[in-house]
Amino acid sequence: MSTLTWLITGASSGQGAELALAALKAGHRVVATARQVRKAQELLPEIESLGGVWLALDVTSADAQDIAEQAVLRHGVDILVNNAGYGLRGVLEDLRTPFQNAVDKPECVMSEAYKGTMADLTAQRITAGHGRQAGDPKKAAQAIVEVVTGTGRGSGLEEVQRLPLGRDAVQRAYVKIRSLTEDVERTKEVAEWAVFDESYDGYPPLE
Incomplete structure (x- = not known):
């Protein structure tokens, strides 16, 4: 090596x-x-x-x-x-500008209107999992x-373009692939129809 x-x-x-x-x-x-x-x-x-x-x-x-x-x-x-x-995940409305952060004022961690909503529950789930992720x-x-x-x-994997790491990453990759494949199969007819009757994009066909 x-x-x-x-x-x-x-x-x-x-x-x-x-x-x-x-x-x-x-x-x-x-x-x-x-x-x-x-x-x-x-x-x-x-x-x-x-x-x-x-x-x-x-x-x-x-x-x-x-x-x-x-x-x-x-x-x-x-x-x-x-x-x-x-990466920073949260509710868009809770985004703060530098000016807002510079001003000392009391405020809740999350807007009251969002407490108990899916956004709040998702944020809690992410916070609860911090430090206990399965990935090593x-x-x-x-x-x-x-x-x-x-x-x-x-060995033999030098040419791969993507490397999902962790069981959760592999699982989510398969879910994404299945979803994408299903959408492509369902929309194939209309997708292939949306071209000029006589056209060639100038690129060689994908193998």
């Missing part, structure tokens, strides 16, 4: 940290990014002790692209992991490294 260089954003905690450690333990080089490098070094001394390097990078800053380009030129990058995403971040990181490199459990 050849040694690869990984650039992993958001590597100071969570899945990003586990992935950085897994890649390093597998013998790869890692450029781990964090907004606060000094804090990351204190929290994760293993990154550097295993041969990784930290890079100060805030993906929302104006100079993020320049910093990333310099990292590529200096270290060379084979694998890029955009790991800095963050360490195993997920190892799975990613093995699939990307075609080693271990990932």
